[in-house]
Amino acid sequence: MRFEPVAYMEWAKFGSGAALNLARSGLPGLSFEDLGLDLRSIQLNGDHPYGWRPLIEAIAGRYGAGPDSVVPTIGTSQAVFLVCAALLNNGDGVYVEKPAYEPLLAVPRALGADIRRFNRPFERRFGVDPEEFEKGFPKGVRLVVLTNLHNPSGVRLAPEDVRTLAGVAARHGALVLVDEVYLEFLAAGNCRTSFGLADNIIVISSLTKAFGLAGLRCGWVLAPPRIVPAIRRVVDHLYVEHVFPSEQLSARVFPLLDELKAKSRVWTDPNRAIVREFIESEPRLQWIEPDGGIVAFPRVVDRSEDGSGGDRLARRLRETLETSIVPGGFFEDSRHFRLGFGLPASDLRRGLENIRLKL
Numbered sequence: 001m002r003f004e005p006v007a008y009m010e011w012a013k014f015g016s017g018a019a020l021n022l023a024r025s026g027l028p029g030l031s032f033e034d035l036g037l038d039l040r041s042i043q044l045n046g047d048h049p050y051g052w053r054p055l056i057e058a059i060a061g062r063y064g065a066g067p068d069s070v071v072p073t074i075g076t077s078q079a080v081f082l083v084c085a086a087l088l089n090n091g092d093g094v095y096v097e098k099p100a101y102e103p104l105l106a107v108p109r110a111l112g113a114d115i116r117r118f119n120r121p122f123e124r125r126f127g128v129d130p131e132e133f134e135k136g137f138p139k140g141v142r143l144v145v146l147t148n149l150h151n152p153s154g155v156r157l158a159p160e161d162v163r164t165l166a167g168v169a170a171r172h173g174a175l176v177l178v179d180e181v182y183l184e185f186l187a188a189g190n191c192r193t194s195f196g197l198a199d200n201i202i203v204i205s206s207l208t209k210a211f212g213l214a215g216l217r218c219g220w221v222l223a224p225p226r227i228v229p230a231i232r233r234v235v236d237h238l239y240v241e242h243v244f245p246s247e248q249l250s251a252r253v254f255p256l257l258d259e260l261k262a263k264s265r266v267w268t269d270p271n272r273a274i275v276r277e278f279i280e281s282e283p284r285l286q287w288i289e290p291d292g293g294i295v296a297f298p299r300v301v302d303r304s305e306d307g308s309g310g311d312r313l314a315r316r317l318r319e320t321l322e323t324s325i326v327p328g329g330f331f332e333d334s335r336h337f338r339l340g341f342g343l344p345a346s347d348l349r350r351g352l353e354n355i356r357l358k359l
């Protein structure tokens, strides 16, 4: 096992801050006052082996899973690690989407997995071609990894598409890990989890992105019950118990989620229209409009054609205009940049005008 630097993580923590930050992928954080919770009854200590039961039930209830399928985690990040460590042996194949969020490559790589890739190209609207996926399916793959909504593009795979990919994986004896940390940005009726679509699907997610609740670090794994003991074994190697006050707060927040979501959509939906209008008026940019969420992955139409228009734009914006976007190089394609639009409309408009100036 060898833990190499994760360049995107380091940049996100220390290099992405700017007066106008269009690099974020989560909603601005809420306060305790926003939630209106009475905190006096939060206990410091309690009985919660492998997760506090009311939290497990809240997660299970929202996603139609049995409580025996739920493992609470510290964010989606820890869920990635727990699942990979539970399932992968040195040299096992892991078939990961491209472009990908870097930790989804870094974690299996650190565990000694053999990383192989399937494409989600711009030209295919960041979708997966099931025939190409199957034709390229490498021998020895134990785990397929994808995001839904896709990070960086915000594109959604429909349940039937996920089911098709899971069917291919099953024929090769592989499991499918679906990272759904952005799924809850979709409207309630459209927000179907992949968990349960096939019995080789494992889902990971958290409350960190779509609700302004990142500080709770409330994440989870949803896995077929036969896989849960292996995940719990990894928990036993990492920590004794989850953070009890956070588990209680998180359980209390679950009944509020739909209301929080409705409130945030009131201002994020118009922001999407602002971005659409901007990109459609700007011949030097192309995009695939995201199906949900507050990020998109536009491409810079680059006359110099050195293939790094997105990275160059990001550098110029930061150096001269105190404006931050994510250089596409962190998502394996320097022609692009990831644009976050979950900020007040006036700041978004200023950020977009700065982009126009530096294109």
Ligand SMILES: Cc1ncc(COP(=O)(O)O)c(C=O)c1O
Binding pocket: 025, 074, 075, 076, 077, 078, 101, 147, 151, 179, 181, 205, 206, 207, 208, 219
């Ligand atoms: C695809 C994806 N998975 C996981 C995470 C991390 O999520 P969490 O904050 O829940 O650990 C991120 C954060 O950017 C992400 O983009």
